[in-house]
Amino acid sequence: LALAPVTGPASSVDGFVRQFLRNLNYERGVPLSASTPNDRYFAFAMTVRDYLMARWLEDLRRQRVVQAKGVCYLSAEYLLGRQLDNNLLASGLTEIATEAMVACGIDIEELRAQEVEPGLGNGGLGRLAACFIDSLATMGVPNIGYGIRYEYGIFRQTFVDGQQVEQPDAWLTLGSPWEFPHPEAARRISFGGHTETYDDAGVTRSRWVPGWDVLAVPYNYMVPGYLNGRVNTLRLWSAKATDSFDLRVFNSGDYEEAVRAQTFAENISKVLYPEDSTPQGKELRLQQQYFFVAASIGDFLEHTLPADFDIHKLPDRVIFQLNDTHPVIGVPELMRVLVDERKLEWDAAWAITQQCFAYTCHTLLPEALEVWSVDLLGRLLPRHLEIIYRINEEFLEAVRERYGDDEMRIRNMSIIGEFPERSVRMAYLATVAGAKVNGVAELHSQLLRDKVLPDFNDFFPGKFTNVTNGITPRRFVRLANPGLSGLITEAIGTGWLTDLERLRELEAYAEDPQFRQAFAEVKAANKRRLGDVLRARDGLEISDGHMLDVMVKRLHEYKRQMLKLLHVVTQYGSIVSGRVAASDVLPRTVIFGAKAAPGYAMAKRIIHLINAVGEVVNTDPRVEGRLKVLFPPNYNVTLAERLIPAADLSEQISLAGKEASGTGNMKFALNGALTIGTDDGANVEIRQLVGDDNFFLFGMSEPEVEALWARGYKPADFYQGDENLRRAMDLIASGAFSGGDRSVFEPIVSNLLYDDRFMVLADYSSYVAAQERVDAAYVDQDAWTRSAILNVARSGFFSSDRSMRDYIERIWHTPPLL
Ligand code: 26Q
Numbered sequence: 001l002a003l004a005p006v007t008g009p010a011s012s013v014d015g016f017v018r019q020f021l022r023n024l025n026y027e028r029g030v031p032l033s034a035s036t037p038n039d040r041y042f043a044f045a046m047t048v049r050d051y052l053m054a055r056w057l058e059d060l061r062r063q064r065v066v067q068a069k070g071v072c073y074l075s076a077e078y079l080l081g082r083q084l085d086n087n088l089l090a091s092g093l094t095e096i097a098t099e100a101m102v103a104c105g106i107d108i109e110e111l112r113a114q115e116v117e118p119g120l121g122n123g124g125l126g127r128l129a130a131c132f133i134d135s136l137a138t139m140g141v142p143n144i145g146y147g148i149r150y151e152y153g154i155f156r157q158t159f160v161d162g163q164q165v166e167q168p169d170a171w172l173t174l175g176s177p178w179e180f181p182h183p184e185a186a187r188r189i190s191f192g193g194h195t196e197t198y199d200d201a202g203v204t205r206s207r208w209v210p211g212w213d214v215l216a217v218p219y220n221y222m223v224p225g226y227l228n229g230r231v232n233t234l235r236l237w238s239a240k241a242t243d244s245f246d247l248r249v250f251n252s253g254d255y256e257e258a259v260r261a262q263t264f265a266e267n268i269s270k271v272l273y274p275e276d277s278t279p280q281g282k283e284l285r286l287q288q289q290y291f292f293v294a295a296s297i298g299d300f301l302e303h304t305l306p307a308d309f310d311i312h313k314l315p316d317r318v319i320f321q322l323n324d325t326h327p328v329i330g331v332p333e334l335m336r337v338l339v340d341e342r343k344l345e346w347d348a349a350w351a352i353t354q355q356c357f358a359y360t361c362h363t364l365l366p367e368a369l370e371v372w373s374v375d376l377l378g379r380l381l382p383r384h385l386e387i388i389y390r391i392n393e394e395f396l397e398a399v400r401e402r403y404g405d406d407e408m409r410i411r412n413m414s415i416i417g418e419f420p421e422r423s424v425r426m427a428y429l430a431t432v433a434g435a436k437v438n439g440v441a442e443l444h445s446q447l448l449r450d451k452v453l454p455d456f457n458d459f460f461p462g463k464f465t466n467v468t469n470g471i472t473p474r475r476f477v478r479l480a481n482p483g484l485s486g487l488i489t490e491a492i493g494t495g496w497l498t499d500l501e502r503l504r505e506l507e508a509y510a511e512d513p514q515f516r517q518a519f520a521e522v523k524a525a526n527k528r529r530l531g532d533v534l535r536a537r538d539g540l541e542i543s544d545g546h547m548l549d550v551m552v553k554r555l556h557e558y559k560r561q562m563l564k565l566l567h568v569v570t571q572y573g574s575i576v577s578g579r580v581a582a583s584d585v586l587p588r589t590v591i592f593g594a595k596a597a598p599g600y601a602m603a604k605r606i607i608h609l610i611n612a613v614g615e616v617v618n619t620d621p622r623v624e625g626r627l628k629v630l631f632p633p634n635y636n637v638t639l640a641e642r643l644i645p646a647a648d649l650s651e652q653i654s655l656a657g658k659e660a661s662g663t664g665n666m667k668f669a670l671n672g673a674l675t676i677g678t679d680d681g682a683n684v685e686i687r688q689l690v691g692d693d694n695f696f697l698f699g700m701s702e703p704e705v706e707a708l709w710a711r712g713y714k715p716a717d718f719y720q721g722d723e724n725l726r727r728a729m730d731l732i733a734s735g736a737f738s739g740g741d742r743s744v745f746e747p748i749v750s751n752l753l754y755d756d757r758f759m760v761l762a763d764y765s766s767y768v769a770a771q772e773r774v775d776a777a778y779v780d781q782d783a784w785t786r787s788a789i790l791n792v793a794r795s796g797f798f799s800s801d802r803s804m805r806d807y808i809e810r811i812w813h814t815p816p817l818l
Helices: 013-027 037-066 084-091 094-104 108-112 124-139 243-252 255-269 283-304 311-317 330-341 346-356 374-380 382-403 407-413 426-433 442-452 454-459 473-479 482-492 500-511 513-538 561-576 601-619 637-646 664-670 683-690 702-711 715-721 723-733 746-754 760-779 781-793 800-812
Strands: 070-074 143-148 156-160 163-167 179-181 187-191 194-200 203-209 212-224 231-241 318-323 357-360 371-373 423-425 437-439 464-466 547-552 588-593 627-630 649-652 674-677 695-697
Touching: 013 037, 013 094, 037 084, 037 094, 037 108, 037 212, 037 231, 070 124, 070 283, 084 094, 084 212, 084 473, 094 108, 124 143, 124 212, 124 231, 124 318, 124 473, 124 800, 143 283, 163 601, 187 283, 194 382, 203 330, 203 382, 212 255, 212 283, 231 255, 231 283, 255 283, 283 318, 283 330, 283 374, 311 318, 311 346, 318 330, 318 346, 318 800, 330 346, 330 357, 330 382, 330 426, 346 357, 346 382, 357 426, 371 374, 374 382, 374 423, 382 407, 382 426, 382 454, 407 454, 423 426, 426 454, 437 442, 442 454, 442 464, 442 683, 473 482, 473 637, 473 664, 482 500, 482 513, 500 513, 500 781, 500 800, 513 637, 513 781, 547 637, 561 588, 561 601, 561 627, 561 723, 561 760, 588 637, 601 627, 601 746, 637 664, 649 664, 664 674, 664 683, 664 781, 674 683, 674 760, 674 781, 683 695, 695 760, 715 723, 715 746, 715 760, 723 746, 723 760, 746 760, 760 781
Parallel strands: 070 143, 070 318, 143 231, 318 357, 357 437, 437 464, 547 588, 547 649, 588 627, 649 674, 674 695
Antiparallel strands: 156 163, 179 212, 187 212, 194 203, 212 231, 371 423
16 A cells, blocks of 8 residues: 655654654653653544644645545544544554654553543444444545544443443543644534524524533544555534523522523533444434534534535535434434524425435344434424424325325325324434434344335335444454454455455465464464463453353343353253263353443343352352353453454354344454354354355344244244253253342243243254364364354445445445545
């Protein structure tokens, strides 16, 4: 890759040292001798920042001059992970910076450890947004990511007596060297009040008379492309009280009330909602959504576009990509700006709006489809509610024209639902307004089109499409797995990091015993490195020679951590009952990482049970240390970067038809783990690519799931019919993992026996059989390594660069800016 000649203050070891010391002295205000590790981290990060700054300004200038079409990615979440190593890598400064620190006698590891990762997302959706902006920068596509600068990110998880306890994630306590606040560019965002009509030169128009407002202050973050001298922008909004709040002090003399009002306004960007599946319909959440979307659209229209821009040409300049329904309130917002403020005719405004939005859906769970009660929405955003009603009226009119008075169809397609209360269906609004609607894996897109929104697919032929998710190989291969990256580059040369399909060239190396040996050594070294991390972080020990069996993702019943746990309990039960000699069990360490939504009682109980099983299994001498269950708390991006490269086995075991895509599955495959998985989400595509011989498939397919529901699913029948399953369930029910207290985990057991919405029991026997195939395969280490190499070689498709190319081709039509 052509890299512009490295110039600027930090581009030699000497220059880096000088700039570092200057930052330490003049920005931090400390001499090296009196500096803390945090001072040194800040000065170091600022030095990397200084290097990128010229390129950033140049890109901003270029984007202003060229006025090409760009993508505004609207996402309530960005799960960025640590920035330092990524930005060093993108700048090509890693070696220079390392040498510079050696020259200063500074331990660069100590300095790295200072960085607190910005956890501004829940899981897959937020991490996907972070991968996408990395890929766009690397491909030179102009892009702004817009979102919220939460003061508190996803909670820090701790365990007390095996139970999850949440702590606030105060990631900003010591500040962040990566953000650039721009208070001078703050925008006023309004809420509440009422609407009225008025006479505008003979035309009756509506307008919004808001009740209160807040300031949205932008904070910019650099998004550097990989070794291409490009830097895009991530702009996150922070809420601040407006002076109208101060005015109230002046007017009323009620100082306490005024301060309360300020706090109220600033609550909007205070905390990330930690629910990732069953949105609660909280007013503050809707405030967050409107706050960042209105600020972002306003910012783009007024600051990115030239002052004299002909607004009718907006679709030539921008596509607003909606990351799930969270930013969908942007649709009526753009309509309001165009109709009320820019005085466009409704039809013209609607034609523009329909070309400027596209919508990505990330779920299939009906309970996760976002709705807002008309009552709440009307109170908070009365003008937007009017606009939504009009959009719906005109849409249903068109539906009537096409199908006649098919009242059933009209009720089903209405953007306004009536039960259990009158509410706005945000996914429907997004589908009606969006130029395109996409799912995130082939199976998901197909189910979305045929099962979730079939009427819309019929009405809008060609609107539905698929873009299979991807992950950035820069972070999740190059940074997370330097050992493997070195090996790959040695074999096939450079270039694969920006053209991941080139990993195909590794296929031949799978047949090379020396390469296999080297590959296995890298895996072993990654396991030792993980061992060091877990020991230092949590006091946990990984035993030598164990298979590492890893399941990391949010805790949700549909993802079925319980299925994995039932397998552990089955193995444990057969050892302690003497049916299987411990010495005949293939040594395994099972690692879980998962946060539960704080209000999700069943998920929290499952966490408790995993910890309880671990406690018993890990300390029972009869197991002879051949089975271990580890659950490091607070799984996050930083830990993922250590865990994934060390894994032998990747657990992707959701009920078929429930996991939209999954992206962890891709990260594991690209790091040479084999997958045990159902035919769900992107697993389907992974299996097709890596081949059946290199993937452990089990469980019902989606049509089989449907068929079993149709026949009538009785989980107790599966319990009765499978001795292993009965023993495992009985062991849990007996209190064996709760000091004899049978009540603690009873709700889990009875839920599985009498409800089991996600069919854990139905897939149990197939899962256990697949795990036996895993055991058998793992015995032949060399054959396993060969399969692992083939997983890497055949997973190049899952680069987020490819996802971005698909979005560009199918949805955005925004070429790279050369
Ligand atoms: C919505 C409203 C109110 C409060 C919270 C939310 C909310 C927040 C986050 C709802 C959903 C989420 C996150 C969903 C998510 O991460 N989905 C995952 O997206 C991945 C990327 O496409 C997929 O790979 C996963 O399959 C999907 O579960």
